[in-house]
Amino acid sequence: MSKDNKQAVDSRSLFYRTVNLSLSENIGRPILWIIIPCYNEQEVLPITAPLFLKELTHLRDTDRISDKSRILFVNDGSTDNTWNLITEYSKKDPHYIGISQSRNRGHQNAVLAGMMEARAYCDITISIDCDGQDDIGAMDEMVDQYLKGAEVVYGVRSKRDTDTFFKRFTAESFYKLLNAMGAEVVYNHADYRLVSARVLNAFADFHEVNLFLRGMIPLVGFPSAKVYYERHERIAGKSHYPLSKMLHLAFDGITSLSVKPISIITSVGVVVALLGFLGIIWAILMAVIGKTVSGWSSLVCIVCFLGGIQLISLGVIGEYIGKIYLEAKHRPRYIISDRTWKPYHREYKE
Ligand code: UDP
Ligand code: MG
Numbered sequence: 001m002s003k004d005n006k007q008a009v010d011s012r013s014l015f016y017r018t019v020n021l022s023l024s025e026n027i028g029r030p031i032l033w034i035i036i037p038c039y040n041e042q043e044v045l046p047i048t049a050p051l052f053l054k055e056l057t058h059l060r061d062t063d064r065i066s067d068k069s070r071i072l073f074v075n076d077g078s079t080d081n082t083w084n085l086i087t088e089y090s091k092k093d094p095h096y097i098g099i100s101q102s103r104n105r106g107h108q109n110a111v112l113a114g115m116m117e118a119r120a121y122c123d124i125t126i127s128i129d130c131d132g133q134d135d136i137g138a139m140d141e142m143v144d145q146y147l148k149g150a151e152v153v154y155g156v157r158s159k160r161d162t163d164t165f166f167k168r169f170t171a172e173s174f175y176k177l178l179n180a181m182g183a184e185v186v187y188n189h190a191d192y193r194l195v196s197a198r199v200l201n202a203f204a205d206f207h208e209v210n211l212f213l214r215g216m217i218p219l220v221g222f223p224s225a226k227v228y229y230e231r232h233e234r235i236a237g238k239s240h241y242p243l244s245k246m247l248h249l250a251f252d253g254i255t256s257l258s259v260k261p262i263s264i265i266t267s268v269g270v271v272v273a274l275l276g277f278l279g280i281i282w283a284i285l286m287a288v289i290g291k292t293v294s295g296w297s298s299l300v301c302i303v304c305f306l307g308g309i310q311l312i313s314l315g316v317i318g319e320y321i322g323k324i325y326l327e328a329k330h331r332p333r334y335i336i337s338d339r340t341w342k343p344y345h346r347e348y349k350e
Helices: 003-019 045-061 082-092 107-118 136-147 165-180 197-203 213-220 243-257 260-289 296-329
Strands: 032-038 070-075 096-101 124-127 152-159 189-196 224-230 336-339
Touching: 032 045, 032 107, 045 070, 045 082, 045 136, 070 082, 070 107, 082 096, 096 107, 107 124, 107 189, 107 197, 107 213, 124 136, 124 197, 136 152, 136 189, 136 224, 152 213, 165 243, 189 197, 189 213, 197 213, 213 243, 243 260, 243 296, 260 296
Parallel strands: 032 070, 032 124, 070 096, 152 224
Antiparallel strands: 096 336, 124 189, 152 189
16 A cells, blocks of 8 residues: 555544544554445346455455455345345355345435445445446445545546447436436436545435435535446346436436526526517507407417426426425435444433
8 A cells, every 4th residue: 555545544543533433443544334235136146146255355355355355135125035045145254244124115225225334344345236247346446446545436437338329328317317407417327426424424314205215315425436348238137217207216316406407497488478478568569550350270289388397397396395295304324234244332312
């Protein structure tokens, strides 16, 4: 480890000594927890679980991380054999641990559950999908960036050659739409990222129920870096993110992070009102001249146009009200029903 890196890590250790006593002995090599959400992944897990362990061992052997590092599987209410596999792995090797959500809550909630579980026990977390699509080897560079001082490291897909044209087109439009609508996200970054416990402790104060992690994490701030990697094909099983779910995620992202759609409605409203005003002048002029016999089609057009704009606007405003409704209830964002391990942190209450 270079002198600069050592200084950066030492100053962090000081932070952990004051904030998190359980890490006080961890000076030098950070404890890493890899967080892997799993939903019905019985086909892919037996292939990728050893790959994650191999990477963890490699990071440890190259002196980047502590041996107290762990691989945390978050079972997101799978209905297949996924949880049994996770428990089996955790018996075979202590580096594997798992938690299970009481029901399926979606990928974002599963990652959040993992991050909140991890933050009391580690210095850094890396979240990654369990299907092997994201290059596991990129973790080396992510940890290196952390050791150089970054608190958040975004994994960015450099190429999407293995995705179908349709998936690539929809995914890239997704990022463009989000940015155009005022939800700032890192282009081509999904949920493969390193986040330090320090950032997670700050992030724990973001209480929203509508989660869109890739847009929320940048809001926490702290120094960040990017690591580029190539996205592969899914090793086995099938995607849980069809177009409908992706559109839902995009809409959720926009309405959770930005009120730009409401401003757009206001602007459209102003333009339509101006046109309407011109229409009134036109109608009065026509009446004065006496040419008011025909006009059925123009009337129908105007009524339909205004009706459409009003309905869309009401829908968008309704979405925001729906979000406020969900936030106001303050329901838990995840409920952990099972663990393969016993939390040992003193703040934990079982
Ligand atoms: N996932 C989850 N809960 C869900 C759907 C997906 O935890 O309700 C997990 C899934 O097991 C995988 C990750 O989220 O590890 C990404 O899902 P997937 O690979 O199906 O999405 P894609 O890569 O096709 O966008
Ligand atoms: Mg995938």
